[in-house]
Amino acid sequence: MSVIKLTGGRVIDPANGVDDQVRDLYIRDGRLIAAPDAHDRISAEYNISGRIVMSGAIDMHSHIGGGKVNIAREMLPEDHGGDPVERTDLTRSSCGHAAPGTLAAGYRYAEMGYTAAFEPALLPVNARQAHMEMGDTPMLDTGGYAMLGSDDFLLRMLAAKEDQQAINDYVAWTLHATQTVGIKVVNPGAISAFKFNQRKLDLDEQNAFYGITPREIVKVLSRAVHDLGVAKPLHVHASNLGVPGNVDTTLGTMDAAEGLPVHLTHIQFHSYGTEGERKFSSAAARIAEAINQKKNVSADVGQILFGQTVTASGDNMVQYRNAGHGSPKKSVIMDIECDAGCGVVPFKYKDQNFVNALQWAIGLEIFLMVDDPWRIFLTTDHPNGAPFTTYPHLIKLLMDRSFRSAMLDTINPDARAMSNLAGLDREYSLYEIAIMTRAGPAKLIGLADRGHLAPGAAADIVVYKEDADRERMFEKPELVFKDGELVVRDGRIVKVVRGGTHAVKPEFDIGIEKKIKPYFERFHSMRMNNFKISDDELCECGGGSRLMAHACRKRG
Amino acid sequence: MTHEATSTVVTEVACPLCGHACDDLSVDTAGAALAVVAHGCDRAVSGFARLSAESSAATPRIAGRAASLDEACAEAARLLAASAQPVFGGMALDVSGARGAMELVDQAGGVIDHMNNEFGWRASRVVQDGGGIITTLAEVKNRADLILLVGTDAVSVQPRFFERCVWVKETMFDLQPASRRIVYLGGALDTTPGRSPDGRAPDVFDFDCSRMPEALSVLNALVAQQPVDGDAPLGIALARWQELADALLGAKYSVVVWEGSTFDMSQLDLNVGAIGSLVRRLNVITRCNSLPLAGNDGDLSMAAVHIWQTGYPMRTSYASGAPKFDPLHNGIERLLATGEADALVWLSSLNDLQAPPVTGMPTIVIAPPSLKLASEPQVYIPVATPGMHHTGHFVRTDKVVTLPLQALRKSALPAAGEVAVAIATRMKEVQS
Ligand code: SF4
Ligand SMILES: [Zn+2]
Ligand SMILES: [Zn+2]
Numbered sequence: 002m003s004v005i006k007l008t009g010g011r012v013i014d015p016a017n018g019v020d021d022q023v024r025d026l027y028i029r030d031g032r033l034i035a036a037p038d039a040h041d042r043i044s045a046e047y048n049i050s051g052r053i054v055m056s057g058a059i060d061m062h063s064h065i066g067g068g069k070v071n072i073a074r075e076m077l078p079e080d081h082g083g084d085p086v087e088r089t090d091l092t093r094s095s096c097g098h099a100a101p102g103t104l105a106a107g108y109r110y111a112e113m114g115y116t117a118a119f120e121p122a123l124l125p126v127n128a129r130q131a132h133m134e135m136g137d138t139p140m141l142d143t144g145g146y147a148m149l150g151s152d153d154f155l156l157r158m159l160a161a162k163e164d165q166q167a168i169n170d171y172v173a174w175t176l177h178a179t180q181t182v183g184i185k186v187v188n189p190g191a192i193s194a195f196k197f198n199q200r201k202l203d204l205d206e207q208n209a210f211y212g213i214t215p216r217e218i219v220k221v222l223s224r225a226v227h228d229l230g231v232a233k234p235l236h237v238h239a240s241n242l243g244v245p246g247n248v249d250t251t252l253g254t255m256d257a258a259e260g261l262p263v264h265l266t267h268i269q270f271h272s273y274g275t276e277g278e279r280k281f282s283s284a285a286a287r288i289a290e291a292i293n294q295k296k297n298v299s300a301d302v303g304q305i306l307f308g309q310t311v312t313a314s315g316d317n318m319v320q321y322r323n324a325g326h327g328s329p330k331k332s333v334i335m336d337i338e339c340d341a342g343c344g345v346v347p348f349k350y351k352d353q354n355f356v357n358a359l360q361w362a363i364g365l366e367i368f369l370m371v372d373d374p375w376r377i378f379l380t381t382d383h384p385n386g387a388p389f390t391t392y393p394h395l396i397k398l399l400m401d402r403s404f405r406s407a408m409l410d411t412i413n414p415d416a417r418a419m420s421n422l423a424g425l426d427r428e429y430s431l432y433e434i435a436i437m438t439r440a441g442p443a444k445l446i447g448l449a450d451r452g453h454l455a456p457g458a459a460a461d462i463v464v465y466k467e468d469a470d471r472e473r474m475f476e477k478p479e480l481v482f483k484d485g486e487l488v489v490r491d492g493r494i495v496k497v498v499r500g501g502t503h504a505v506k507p508e509f510d511i512g513i514e515k516k517i518k519p520y521f522e523r524f525h526s527m528r529m530n531n532f533k534i535s536d537d538e539l540c541e542c543g544g545g546s547r548l549m550a551h552a553c554r555k556r557g
Numbered sequence: 558m559t560h561e562a563t564s565t566v567v568t569e570v571a572c573p574l575c576g577h578a579c580d581d582l583s584v585d586t587a588g589a590a591l592a593v594v595a596h597g598c599d600r601a602v603s604g605f606a607r608l609s610a611e612s613s614a615a616t617p618r619i620a621g622r623a624a625s626l627d628e629a630c631a632e633a634a635r636l637l638a639a640s641a642q643p644v645f646g647g648m649a650l651d652v653s654g655a656r657g658a659m660e661l662v663d664q665a666g667g668v669i670d671h672m673n674n675e676f677g678w679r680a681s682r683v684v685q686d687g688g689g690i691i692t693t694l695a696e697v698k699n700r701a702d703l704i705l706l707v708g709t710d711a712v713s714v715q716p717r718f719f720e721r722c723v724w725v726k727e728t729m730f731d732l733q734p735a736s737r738r739i740v741y742l743g744g745a746l747d748t749t750p751g752r753s754p755d756g757r758a759p760d761v762f763d764f765d766c767s768r769m770p771e772a773l774s775v776l777n778a779l780v781a782q783q784p785v786d787g788d789a790p791l792g793i794a795l796a797r798w799q800e801l802a803d804a805l806l807g808a809k810y811s812v813v814v815w816e817g818s819t820f821d822m823s824q825l826d827l828n829v830g831a832i833g834s835l836v837r838r839l840n841v842i843t844r845c846n847s848l849p850l851a852g853n854d855g856d857l858s859m860a861a862v863h864i865w866q867t868g869y870p871m872r873t874s875y876a877s878g879a880p881k882f883d884p885l886h887n888g889i890e891r892l893l894a895t896g897e898a899d900a901l902v903w904l905s906s907l908n909d910l911q912a913p914p915v916t917g918m919p920t921i922v923i924a925p926p927s928l929k930l931a932s933e934p935q936v937y938i939p940v941a942t943p944g945m946h947h948t949g950h951f952v953r954t955d956k957v958v959t960l961p962l963q964a965l966r967k968s969a970l971p972a973a974g975e976v977a978v979a980i981a982t983r984m985k986e987v988q989s
Contacts (some may be wrong), residue, residue: 066865071864078869078882080868085880087878088875088878088879093659093663094867094878094879095867095880096867096868097868101868102864102867102880103865104867105867105868124957126958127958129959129961130952133865153699153729157729196810321840331685331688333688335690335691335693335957337957338693338694338955338957339695340695524695524699524729527960534961541950544656
């Protein structure tokens with residue numbers, strides 16, 4: 002068979018403990034092999050000596066598809082015109098900056114060396130649309146985390162004190178029905194509470210109708226995910242996002258998982274204290290210390306970067322509260338199908354604004370104070386903190402202390418004075434960046450053959466030209482291979498491919514449908530059978546993309 | 558009534574014939590056309606029968622003469638390659654059809670404008686200006702204690718609205734469905750469906766709908782506790798207006814229903830903006846949401862795909878090689894009337910009642926065989942209908958739920974999306 006050879010690259014492959022070793026890589030049939038055998042012939046060889054080689058980058062939290070993203074696109078034509086993607090013989094036209102079209106998003110991710118991205122807030126009732134949008138995102142493998150926790154079915158189960166086993170079955174059923182790879186909870190129970198006109202919900206405060214608290218929801222869902230053997234820990238967007246002093250809620254949310262694996266997402270937005278004149282301060286140190294101590298906890302940062310963006314969230318309670326801060330001033334807030342909600346608010350982060358500048362510093366403080374790069378992930382919560390196209394800039398901030406200091410000198414001086422960023426000397430290494438952007442996400446989500454370069458792995462490979470300017474280096478890799486095909490050369494698409502969809506398939510008792518089916522008929526606006534997405538339909542939604550199913554080993 | 562699935566009856570079928578997208582229909586597949594035997598409204602019964610009927614005689618035509626599909630696609634590709642500014646109208650498509658159309662419009666450097674988009678783009682602009690607070694059908698069904706219908710009776714666009722969302726048997730919460738309050742703003746509406754199952758008449762504020770801006774400003778003022786002139790605005794006692802304002806403030810979850818095409822075109826922005834203000838103001842105190850009705854003829858399916866692939870809504874030109882959004886400039890009627898367009902593609906798989914305009918310019922019609930044409934186009938390609946002949950996806954009125962459409966009977970005809978892709982592929986061959 003024909004084999005592609007990458008000769009002489011400096012391989013950084015943390016999953017296999019390889020740190021900058023010169024190695025030849027061989028690709029056959031879309032996968033890495035140890036060495037060609039007698040039947041193989043080298044059909045293409047790339048001399049990449051001196052180049053840095055990593056596996057394809059994986060964005061574990063990026064809002065790339067689904068209703069709220071499409072609302073953001075629709076409501077922001079002013080976002081798009083300045084960032085066009087022109088039609089070529091290979092690629093279609095598209096555009097957009099903070100809320101790009103799916104075509105633009107797919108091309109740009111690939112041009113930056115990303116080969117997979119995960120939509121973290123896939124509303125079960127909107128799952129089809131999310132998969133269709135991700136299917137129309139070329140170049141990338143995709144997957145979603147299904148949102149539970151404010152859906153009336155779960156809240157009714159909790160109010161009726163149904164046992165953990167039944168909840169596990171419902172969670173597993175949801176993963177199958179929505180073809181997703183994990184579960185997310187957003188402001189636990191509060192999207193429902195907002196529908197009952199509650200305007201805030203603390204960790205131990207009850208939903209007015211159900212009497213259920215966020216803590217209980219995090220507890221049962223983290224247990225369900227664990228018991229079912231789903232690799233990806235429960236993805237938690239904690240209560241009180243953006244509220245000064247929310248650090249206590251965040252620490253309490255970690256404890257609500259009672260030692261089971263739990264992932265706190267866009268934790269920057271949940272790391273605020275109330276010190277100082279303006280009663281807004283960094284609590285990054287307490288958060289980082291907690292992550293360092295609690296080995297069951299992981300987090301992604303949700304770094305903000307200055308400029309125009311749009312926030313798109315399932316958290317309609319918080320988005321409604323913040324709508325007045327929107328820029329330009331407009332917002333869409335939705336209650337959705339006794340299932341969830343959403344809120345879209347455009348936002349401009351300004352470096353001379355005290356709060357924004359401190360948010361920027363807090364994110365960086367967390368990155369630099371969390372010791373274990375396997376448990377902290379590089380995200381901007383695209384587009385909520387900044388568009389994903391800012392990742393190379395963010396990498397430079399982490400890897401280059403002098404660049405960071407220079408930036409720090411330009412922000413709002415009061416914010417600078419409130420931050421300990423100037424005292425943080427750490428510079429991330431390429432090895433650590435590779436962990437945060439490849440090996441770590443693959444391990445967290447349970448993608449055994451992605452995020453590394455050992456024989457047997459899928460040949461998602463990125464070749465960078467070493468450059469002291471890390472932003473320039475990560476902006477435009479020289480070569481990107483997706484499943485063994487060369488798709489990007491010198492930062493330009495040379496082949497358009499369609500990725501696959503990751504989904505987990507935990508075992509469960511299908512008897513749970515005896516409860517779910519009548520629920521749909523009595524209360525819902527659609528039938529259960531039309532809610533569920535079959536394997537065949539998923540591929541149709543994806544416009545022909547393939548399902549990559551992952552089995553789970555039950556733990557409960 | 559439930560209709561048991563038999564060897565020829567398929568149950569839980571989703572209907573693409575209006576934006577409500579009911580998914581509880583039973584359809585008998587045995588006859589020469591599909592027969593909706595349970596849960597279909599009149600529109601569904603006649604639409605399934607008409608669109609699904611045997612079409613073995615339908616064949617592509619070039620200038621009126623029978624041609625093969627290949628020949629017809631090649632001729633369409635030739636016409637589009639020769640056109641400087643083609644426009645794509647009709648666009649009553651499901652998601653798969655819309656995906657194909659997007660590939661073609663990009664290749665051809667055209668503009669897409671849906672047959673309902675004269676209202677659609679204006680409604681979209683209101684979102685671009687201010688946004689909205691919006692809900693969806695299942696929330697209405699379970700939570701709405703007061704439903705205010707602004708200038709619409711809902712059932713003219715979505716016949717089963719009251720049956721499926723309002724007068725249901727039960728809700729999940731402490732709300733008796735029959736106790737909901739129904740209020741119509743505006744006269745000359747079909748208010749019969751608003752009568753509750755226990756015989757309570759709806760509240761009708763009867764005035765000429767062209768005075769809707771005044772009516773909404775009265776309500777907005779009263780909700781904001783501002784004074785209102787006169788003791789009978791629009792000929793209706795102020796006390797009734799006041800009582801309605803108080804009821805909205807006192808409701809736990811009111812819903813304001815509207816539909817773009819019922820407003821005077823020149824007042825659409827004003828009315829939708831005023832509804833937005835009303836809803837925002839009420840949410841300071843209680844919960845209130847708007848519920849725009851749309852989705853007919855697949856307008857939301859086409860809009861969704863257009864937006865997600867390229868970022869922009871319809872009325873975007875692809876002529877320069879990159880998308881350029883200009884809804885005032887790129888309206889299909891304007892482009893045809895001024896002669897800025899020089900070819901028309903009429904794409905439709907869900908609507909066989911609205912015929913393309915007769916323009917005198919090269920015209921390509923890709924539509925169900927049951928569509929009656931006023932004149933013979935240069936290229937005609939008959940297509941199958943999603944949800945009847947082939948599978949597909951349909952975006953519902955609230956833009957959140959996408960229903961899977963089933964293939965219920967065989968057709969020899971191609972899907973609209975396949976035809977569009979075939980033409981785009983031909984164009985690439987010609988141009989490269
Ligand atoms: S109300 Fe609309 S979706 Fe429902 S059956 Fe009638 S036409 Fe079909
Ligand atoms: Zn979130
Ligand atoms: Zn997020």
